[in-house]
Amino acid sequence: MRAIMKTKFLIPAAAAAAFALPTAAQAQDVLPGEGFIGVQAGVHDLGLGDIEDDFGIDLDSSGTILGVFAGYDLPLGPGAFVGAEVNYNTGFGAIDSEYGIAGRIGTRLPGGAKLYARGGYQQVDFDLDEIFDEDLSGFDLDDDDGDYILGLGADFPLGGSLIRVNLDTISFDTVRATAGVGFKF
Numbered sequence: 001m002r003a004i005m006k007t008k009f010l011i012p013a014a015a016a017a018a019f020a021l022p023t024a025a026q027a028q029d030v031l032p033g034e035g036f037i038g039v040q041a042g043v044h045d046l047g048l049g050d051i052e053d054d055f056g057i058d059l060d061s062s063g064t065i066l067g068v069f070a071g072y073d074l075p076l077g078p079g080a081f082v083g084a085e086v087n088y089n090t091g092f093g094a095i096d097s098e099y100g101i102a103g104r105i106g107t108r109l110p111g112g113a114k115l116y117a118r119g120g121y122q123q124v125d126f127d128l129d130e131i132f133d134e135d136l137s138g139f140d141l142d143d144d145d146g147d148y149i150l151g152l153g154a155d156f157p158l159g160g161s162l163i164r165v166n167l168d169t170i171s172f173d174t175v176r177a178t179a180g181v182g183f184k185f
Contacts, residue, residue, distance in 0.1 A: 033074035033083070036155070036162060038182020040087070041066045044095050045175045046126075063095030069180060071104070073114070079107050081114065096125040100149055112157040122149040122170050147171035160184055 045062040071085025088099040100123060106116025123146035151168030162184055168176045 033072055035072045035185045036182050037070040038162070038164070038180050039068055040178045040180030042176060042178030044091065044098070046094055047174050061094055063091040063093030065089040065091045065095055065098065065178070069182070073104070081106055081108060094126060098122060098124040102149060114155040116153055117151070118153060119148065119150045121146060124170065
């Protein structure tokens with residue numbers, strides 16, 4: 001049931017992104033930078049191994065994520081840029097959903113590839129039933145948390161498209177690896 005509900009969210013989000021592309025492309029004529037929008041997938045490990053070891057319990061501490069991202073980069077000079085991006089991911093396993101915003105700073109290589117560091121805020125909604133493999137609906141438990149996100153990434157041009165990879169951590173407690181494809185405008 002959750003997978004159906006998550007899919008019902010992704011379809012409207014993708015449609016909204018498709019309608020936003022022409023407007024964003026028109027903004028390119030006014031702004032000196034480069035916008036991007038795309039889809040991504042990855043794995044988010046919550047790093048619960050210490051709890052498992054300390055208490056001798058088996059926890060499902062990772063989840064697959066699937067979502068969308070969008071952002072804009074402005075040139076700082078020859079080869080350098082600064083930008084911002086947002087993301088929304090729906091999850092499977094230990095993650096119900098997550099969303100966030102991050103600033104990025106990096107360098108553009110001669111072939112057009114971008115290498116960057118990013119930092120911002122990420123909110124995560126956990127699926128406690130999946131983590132503990134128990135029905136916890138009768139308990140009033142806090143199942144979301146947010147904190148700073150730090151990461152490194154790279155965007156590789158492919159015509160008007162891009163391929164991206166990122167490795168992030170949320171407050172040095174979790175590890176999140178994502179890969180995506182998108183469009184530049």
